[in-house]
Amino acid sequence: MPRRILIVDDDPHALRLVSYAFEAEGYQVAVASSGAEALARLASERPDLVVLDVMMPDMSGLEVCQRIRANPATARLPILMLSARGLVADRVTGLRSGADDYLAKPADTSELLARAEALLARAAYPSARAGRVLAFLGAKGGVGTTTVAVNVAALLAAEGYSVAFVELRPGYGSARALLKLDPETDLGELLVKVPQEITLRDIESRLVRHASGVRLLAAPRVAASWNAIGPELADALVPPLAGTYNYVVLDLNPSWSALNRGAVNHAHFTAVVSEPEPISLQCARATLDSLRAWGIMGDLTGLVVVNRGTMAVPVTMPQIRSALSAEVVGALPPAGDACSQAAREGVPLALLQPEHLASVALRELTRVLTGTGRPLR
Numbered sequence: 001m002p003r004r005i006l007i008v009d010d011d012p013h014a015l016r017l018v019s020y021a022f023e024a025e026g027y028q029v030a031v032a033s034s035g036a037e038a039l040a041r042l043a044s045e046r047p048d049l050v051v052l053d054v055m056m057p058d059m060s061g062l063e064v065c066q067r068i069r070a071n072p073a074t075a076r077l078p079i080l081m082l083s084a085r086g087l088v089a090d091r092v093t094g095l096r097s098g099a100d101d102y103l104a105k106p107a108d109t110s111e112l113l114a115r116a117e118a119l120l121a122r123a124a125y126p127s128a129r130a131g132r133v134l135a136f137l138g139a140k141g142g143v144g145t146t147t148v149a150v151n152v153a154a155l156l157a158a159e160g161y162s163v164a165f166v167e168l169r170p171g172y173g174s175a176r177a178l179l180k181l182d183p184e185t186d187l188g189e190l191l192v193k194v195p196q197e198i199t200l201r202d203i204e205s206r207l208v209r210h211a212s213g214v215r216l217l218a219a220p221r222v223a224a225s226w227n228a229i230g231p232e233l234a235d236a237l238v239p240p241l242a243g244t245y246n247y248v249v250l251d252l253n254p255s256w257s258a259l260n261r262g263a264v265n266h267a268h269f270t271a272v273v274s275e276p277e278p279i280s281l282q283c284a285r286a287t288l289d290s291l292r293a294w295g296i297m298g299d300l301t302g303l304v305v306v307n308r309g310t311m312a313v314p315v316t317m318p319q320i321r322s323a324l325s326a327e328v329v330g331a332l333p334p335a336g337d338a339c340s341q342a343a344r345e346g347v348p349l350a351l352l353q354p355e356h357l358a359s360v361a362l363r364e365l366t367r368v369l370t371g372t373g374r375p376l377r
């Protein structure tokens with residue numbers, strides 16, 4: 001497949017010159033002549049690399065760069081800045097705003113191509129999959145969110161990924177019970193700190209390892225006052241973990257809290273968990289609407305349907321699809337007894353009974369979330 005490059009420059013001459021250089025090498029080129037156009041093109045073209053001019057009238061390349069980095073969907077996109085400003089101070093500013101590389105204009109074409117190739121090659125390493133953040137958000141309480149999140153985390157760990165599981169919720173969460181871990185140390189100890197001062201070391205020293213390999217940061221055993229907790233806590237916890245672990249799994253409390261807004265902002269994908277019954281689905285719809293209002297668009301969200309077997313007549317999948325404009329990324333059949341046994345043994349269901357239909361569905365969901373499977377039709 002040809003590599004896609006987005007070239008951004010307000011100077012039509014420069015735009016043509018650079019486009020030609022890449023086209024001649026077989027790249028598929030898209031162009032934008034302003035910062036605003038560049039941001040719009042990112043969504044429609046999904047380029048593999050951006051070549052970005054700095055001085056543009058409407059929005060500077062530095063700002064475009066910061067916005068690309070601030071959006072989880074594009075945060076890891078390679079950016080090569082190309083600017084007439086070639087002083088050391090300019091390069092430093094460009095790199096600090098999030099660029100991966102900086103070249104002064106006029107750039108030698110072969111050097112430009114070589115640098116672009118180097119960035120693309122680095123982005124294609126398997127480790128580029130490191131740091132994927134998956135958020136699980138219940139449409140309401142008790143629908144199976146933690147069960148799904150714990151199983152996905154365990155399946156990822158079984159595939160050899162390093163996985164951190166963060167129970168980002170106000171009080172006692174069931175992950176420690178489900179995994180039969182009862183750590184002395186937990187998120188509560190981090191809440192006494194100013195979020196901006198929490199270091200990776202602080203976080204890692206509170207992670208406890210489960211036999212599956214998953215590292216758990218458990219919710220506080222005693223509920224703290226969370227009214228005062230804002231998105232800064234998510235900002236302090238999630239990016240450092242994402243820089244260290246292949247996957248960060250967030251188990252979120254169903255609420256419209258500022259903390260959740262911060263958390264989903266860092267997520268590459270947010271799965272809303274619901275039961276196939278009308279009230280839960282209403283809540284799921286409201287949750288998806290809130291996510292959209294927070295700027296988390298449809299391609300970053302999906303629905304996981306957990307049928308706990310509590311309704312005589314569950315809402316059918318076609319009905320769910322027509323009622324909610326969300327992709328269904330997973331559907332679990334009833335597994336009450338198996339869930340109880342898994343909890344008793346402290347081993348996630350998907351590992352304890354891999355043949356169970358719910359385990360098959362959990363593996364399928366995990367494949368979709370890692371980008372190697374297709375959403376359910």
Ligand SMILES: Nc1ncnc2c1ncn2[C@@H]1O[C@H](COP(=O)(O)OP(=O)(O)OP(=O)(O)O)[C@@H](O)[C@H]1O
Binds near residue numbers: 306
């Ligand atoms: N597929 C399933 N079939 C039957 N029971 C299930 C299934 N999945 C989860 N459960 C059960 O549902 C109950 C709630 O599960 P879980 O704790 O995962 O929900 P939750 O949404 O995280 O709850 P909370 O809002 O308290 O955090 C548990 O008893 C769990 O064993």
Ligand SMILES: [Mg+2]
Binds near residue numbers: 174
């Ligand atoms: Mg839970």
